[in-house]
Amino acid sequence: MDERARVLLKTLIERYIADGQPIGSRTLSRASGLELSAATIRNVMADLEDLGLITSPHTSAGRVPTPRGYRLFVDTMLTVHPVTGTDDVGENFRSQLATVEPQKVIVQAAQLLSNLSHFVGVVMSPRRNAAFRHIEFLRLSEQRILVILVDAGGDVQNRIILTDQPYTQSQLTEAANYLNANYSGLSFEQVAGHLRGEVEHLRSEIVTLMQAAVAVGSQALAEQQEQVVISGQQQLLNVEDLSGNLASLRRLFDLFEQKSHLLKLLDVSARAEGVRIYIGGENDVVPFEELSVITAPYEVDGKVVGTLGVIGPTRMAYDRMIQIVDITAKLVSNALSQR
Structure with missing residues (x-):
């Protein structure tokens, strides 16, 4: 894929995340800043579609990203900017955790993730020494x-x-x-x-x-x-991409109720370093095409003991979610290490 195609794909995904509408060639021409004819842009979009990176909904002439397109975007094109407003949140969170026991740290972390992301916050309780x-x-x-x-x-x-x-x-x-x-x-x-x-x-x-x-x-x-703390499931009812499909919502809430698949996902994430992004539909780790999961491990005294993350729609502001998850993991690590 040449640089022109990369710019158009990046622009298409960023516009789709922001607006939630399929992106047509005219919108892409204006937003990309490239001096290309509408015919050229249509040809590039056709090539991207052949690569499985974008697709065209039946109801629109515009294109939307596929899971494969999102994966290429987050792996090679995403620019992460500092999230505004998290400094005050971090200070408030630190003060709240100063006197609470570890399990309340976990509960408040899940609530913080949900409040900042407006999606679902999940935290796997620390692995305990089984002694x-x-x-x-x-x-x-x-x-x-x-x-x-x-x-x-x-x-x-x-x-x-x-x-x-x-x-x-x-x-x-x-x-x-x-x-x-x-x-x-x-x-x-x-x-x-x-x-x-x-x-x-x-x-x-x-x-x-x-x-x-x-x-x-x-x-x-x-x-x-095996404890997993979940906060903000009701936030998904306000997500336009999910709220219109009752069957999908029912499957999602079954996922939160059973927790076993969440445990498997969080356990896999605990063995990885740093923030990880799982995009629904690209493998069996996240079995729902409508969802993406951003996770990070947290530590106690330098040793990974658990995982936390955000679950939301595939169309999400990944740069913001990465920052939220990363900051919360650091806050939880600091709070538990000071015990």
Whole structure:
């Protein structure tokens, strides 16, 4: 593709993002600044269409970008300008986070992303060290036991286990003391391995109790790790490109409800450096052609622990969204690292 075609493609996509209307040759001639005849521009647009970069809706003579066209645009043509108004937002966000616990940082970050972008903000909660710091057992009845678990980050989880046999409180205390003295700081997977091979000297009923506690504790931490905070789903109802298609909106809200695909996407993003852009329809990471996702990892003390991002229509101001996501990732990293 020669420079002339690149300029026309860049201009077409920028005008379409701004106006939301298919772009005709006359509009493109005025906006591009190139002294080309309408016939020449039509020929270039036909070539771009043959390359799969633009397409012509049935209802218009103008052209709109395809996912492939958007990908070329964001990878090679996009110019990112500083977003105005984010300095004050950043200061307010820092002050709000000064005294709140980590989970509230995550919630407020999702709200900030949605408020700044006017789309959907998503944040994957920090990956936690799947280890326990302390465990206690409390006898509720003969065969119902409350497991009180403190994880490596200091968060407390309560779970109830049902046993096949009754335990006295002294037996529960013995089991908890053994786990705390020998395995505190290990992951539950490591503890389970030790319990299978190193505790022949313990009574079998105590080992059974500890194995049940390890299983329920591992599940509790896994549930915590899978948390995704979503804010601003209703913003999509105001997006012209989406609001007219109820079937698409229903599929999108199913995506937010199930969260499993979002988790997969955010987990992939956490293994990449910097801001990443996923354009709907170009691969199976974002299965909806109407959506694009901009993500960035965030860190605690220099180590990536999670991902955040913005979900919005494919026709979005990518330069602005990149800045919003990048700034929010830095704010969250700073807030969590200062804990």
